[in-house]
Amino acid sequence: MTAARDHAVTRPVASPGRPAGEESQVHAEESAQRPAACGPQTDAAAPGEGPHAAAVPFVQEPSQPQRIRRPADAFKFAGSVAGVVGMLLLVNVAQGTTQGLQTDIQEGTRLAPHLLLSLATLISSFGVLAVPVAFAVDRLIRRDGLRLAVGLLAAVLAFALTVVLDGWEISAAPGGVLDSLIWGGTHTVPLHTDITPVIAFVTAVRMTGRPRWQAAIWTMIALAALTGLTAQYASVTALVATYFLGRAIGYGTLYAVGTPNPRPPGTAVMAALSRLGLQPVRAHRLPDLDEVRRYEVTTAGPQGRRLEVIVLDRDQQTAGLLYRVWRLVRLRDRSTRRAVRSLRRSLEQESLMAYALHAAGVRTPRLLGTSEVGTEAALLAYEQVPGRTLAELDDAEISDAFLTDIWRQLQVMQRARLAHRRLEPQAIVCDAAGAAWIVDLRAGETAANDLLLRLDLAQLLTTLALRVGAERAVRSAARVLGAQALATAVPLLQPVALHRGTRAALRQDRELLTRIREQIVRLEPEIEVAPVNLERFRPRTIVSIVALTIAAYIVFPQLSNVDIGGLVARAQWWWVAVAAAGAAATYLAAAWMLMGFVPERLPLGRTLLVQLAASFVKLVAPAAVTGVALNTRYLQRAGVRPGPAVASVSASQLVGLAVHVLLLVLFGFITGSSAHATENLAPSPVIVIVLLAVAVTAGVAAAIPAVRRMAVRRLRSMFSGVVPRLADVVQSPRKLATGFGGTLLLTVGFVVCLDASIRAFGGELEWSAVMVVFLTGNALGSAAPTPGGLGAVEGALSVGLTISGLPAETATSAVLLFRLLTFWLPVLPGWAAFAYLQRKEAI
Incomplete structure (x- = not known):
């Protein structure tokens, strides 16, 4: 394969047997010809080529960064933070176990000879600082000051954070989570x-490769920990938390600052090729592939043979x-892949695949050799295929003969039980003769098992259909593989089975997989293939589990604070039944509200279940968000296109908002005109003043161009299709x-439910006052970022009812009953409705 050449720097490489002083000067800029069809044209002579050129190898590549951020450091940082959190949870969940362990260790240390303990204390007191200082001096002598500076920065951050946590936790929050780490004595501290x-x-400082220094320092740390245990100023839990915290700060500093780039440059790669006897003359860096x-x-x-050299860097293995862990856990592909592979295993896997393909007769570049490049990389040297990838070909260049040849290569692979796993456009090359080659192994x-082979078939069908269309891709495959073989791929034509890049491309054509299935069914209408469930679980299953867990975490403490016995003894059950009927009517009302603003016909029963399911979903998101999202999803599943679905839900929300504001103003005036209400609730002039203040604020904001543009843009995106949908309605x-x-x-x-809840405990208010209190509390609940307006609604309703003249105890009991009927009790039936609708694929 060839690729566009970037601006680069050249690095001469000494040829074996040639003194470095005889290396010739080369130019950093060169030109290359691109192939007119599948194959490349002959390159013009370049330095290091031709019969009279000096055979001095050099490398043309962009300058590599001096420091890099290693993904492994980020993962280790996250793991260390998880260790600290896990230890904090452990000491709060398993207090008896940790305290017993602490007691056992203290009893065991008392039996140790006093002389040995004193000696350990003396050595650790001196060595825990002396050994790191000695190592620092050694690094300075070896001119490794930058690494030392990073280590000192991590140590300073660790010291400062430990002091802050110790001082803040003990003085500001005694008995808190971190203080629970200090079991073991009155003079202990959580962190050391x-x-x-x-x-x-x-x-x-990364002591990898320096075992003696590592052994010395960790021995001093262990002795210091032992000293803390015997002197009872440290506990086991505190020491473990200290270890994870120190690790987290070290790895976090490394990832933030970066580490010296360990990747060998191109010169080292050419030297490794020379040791393989391949005698490189010149090289240039191609664009990276993932x-x-x-x-x-x-x-x-x-002849000047052309090679393509693949370099595997150790730091890129993670x-x-x-993503790989997520795929392995989620999918049932029975693959032998590992989420984490060592450099050696990656090298061996690709080498084995290359040799196996070549032995099976698949047209693939011949692997000429492999080699380690120092300790941080390895290379694979292939014969270069003079051609272009499928992604680089124009549509007119993709002939039927080329498509047929691709399927023939897949047929040979499948007969040899070889699975490619990444048959995307970059993995297929067209040479000068129009033949297909398989690369990127x-x-x-x-x-490979049958499932992996069928996944390859589904992947290649989708890859080719994205370029030439579903009909042509299926027709070319059927000529080689037959309709029966293609039918086995039908159940696997689902996004989750395809590679990440292919799934991204399918977002531009969401109906492509359906068209591929239709083309295959036309070839073999009578065939029946058992469906394949590739997913162990779906993401929405995780959402359901998390939502149920959060609901249980929130519900149980709330209900435990309610005096159920008192409520039952004092409540008038006739009014409780009326309140329950009012709460039940709200779900029917919400269903009618949605059905009224959707021109398409919706079944009442299923729409009612969707509104009930929303009572469960709102436990994990603000109330103003969940209803919109769930109703939009429901309309799309019901056959309404995404644009009109969003517009219909937005229309219902806009009308609901307008009615809410009008009712608040209307009943505010009605309440203000009542002599009884005037003494207890804010009169209508106050409401007018508030509305005028809001209007003035909105007017001032609208006068600012930036604010006006932002508001218009957001409102337009929210209600862009509302007017046409309202016109249809x-x-x-x-x-x-x-x-x-x-x-x-x-x-x-809702107002009937709140009014009946008040009357159930012997209270009574004018209906207009109850309306104003509810509308105010509901508005605050919709604006609050808590799930279902939790906290905001209860507070607003309690304060409003108290101001309106209800005793505080009656108001609190009424609000608890109201929220119990409208928020908490519907959770379980809402979860059942949510699960049912998911099973029926209605949401």
């Missing part, structure tokens, strides 16, 4: 300022780790009555 900086220093370095190399000889697997009087009737019934149902 003498050990944490040393651990952070050792972590940040963080993998590639070089195009010309070797010595009359790149994409979270790093994810391949030998002795206005044309149907029945829909209009359903929508506005549901909007009014929704408010009336």
Whole structure:
């Protein structure tokens, strides 16, 4: 493969047997010809080429960064932080176990000879600082001051953080989580300022390859920990937390500052090729392929053979780790892949795949040799395929013969039980003769099972369909593999089965997989293939579990604070039943409200279940967000296109907001005109003043161009299709009555529930006052960022009812009953409705 050459710097490499002084000067700029069709044209003579050129190898590549951030440091930092959090949870959950362990250790140390303990104390007191200082002096002598500076920075940060945590926790929050780490005596501290900086220093300076220094420093740290245990100023839990904290600070400092780039330069790669006997003359860096370095190399000889060299860097082996772990846990592909592979294993896996493909007769570049490049990288040298990848070809250059040849290569692979796992456009090359080559073998697997082979088939079908269309891709595959073989891929034509890049491309054409299935079914209408469930679980399953856990965490403490016995003894059950009926009516009202603003026909039963499911979903998100998201999802599943679905929900929300404001103003004036209400609730002039203040504020904000543009942009995106949908609804009087009737019934149902809750405990207020209190509390609840307006609604309703004249005890009991009926009790049936709708794929 060839690629566009970037601006680069050249690094001459001494040829074997040639003195360094005889190296010739080369130019950093050169030109290259691009192939007109699949294959490349002949390159013009360049330095180091031709019969009279000096055979002095050099490397043309961009300058490498001096420092890099290693993904492994980020993962280790996250793991260390998780260790600290886990220890804090452990000491609060398993207090008896940790205290027993602490007691056992103290009893055991008392049996140790006093002389040995005193000697350990003396050595650790001196050595825990002396050994790191000695190592620092050694690094300075060896001119490794930058690494030492990073270690000192980590130690300073660790010391400062430890002092702050110790002082803040003990003085400001005695008995808190961190204080629970100090079990073991009255003079203990949660974290230890003498050990944490040393651990952070050792972590940040990276002592890999220096076993003696590592053994000395960790021995001193262990003796210091033992001394703390015997003197009872340290506990086991505190020491473990100290270890993880020191590690976290060390790895965090390393990732923030970066580490010296350990990747060998191109000169080292060429030297390794020379040791393989390949005699490189010149090389230049190709664009990376998913963080993998590639070089195009010309070797010595009359022909000047071209190679493509793949370099595997050790620090890149953890790149994409979270994604690979997620795929391994989520999918049922029965693969032998590992989320974390060593450099040696990656080298061996790709080498084995290359040899296996070549032995099976697949057209793939021949692997000429492999070699380690120092201790931080390894290389694979392939014969270069003179051509272009499928991604680089124009549509007119993709002939039927080329497509057929691609499928023939796959057929040979499948017969040999070889799975490529990444059959994307970059993995298929067209040479000068129009033949297909299979490249990019790093994810391949030998002795693949049937599922992996079918996944390869589904992936290649999708890759080619993205370029030439579903009909042409299926037709070309059927000519080689047959309709029966293609039918086995139908159940696997789902996004989760495809590679990440392919899934991203499918977002531009979401119906492509459906069209591929239709084309295959046309070839073999009678075939039946069992469905394949690739997912162990779906992301929405995790959302459901998390939501249920949060609900249980929130519900149980809330209910435990309610005097259920007192409520049962004092409540008038007739009014409780009326309140429950009012709460139940709100779900029917919400269903009518949505159905009224959707011109399409919606079933009442399922729409009612969606509103009930929203009572469960709102436990994990603000109330103003959950209803919109769930209703929009429901409309899309019901066949409404995304744009009109969002517009319909936005229309119902806009009308609901307008009705809410109008009712608040109307009943505010009605309440203000009542002599009884005037004494207890804010009169209507106050409401007018508030509205005028809001209007003035909005006017001032609208006068500022930046604020005005931002508001218009957000409102336009939120309500862009509302007017057309409202116009459709206005044309149907029945829909209009359903929508506005549901909007009014929704408010009336809540007010009936609140009023009946008040009467259930012997209280009584004018209905207009209850309306104003509810509308105010509901507005605050919708604006609050807590799930379901938790906290904001209770506070606003309690204060409003108290101001209106209710005793505080009656107001609190009424609000608790109201929230119990409208928020907490619907959680369980809401979860059941949510699970049912998911199973029916209605949301």
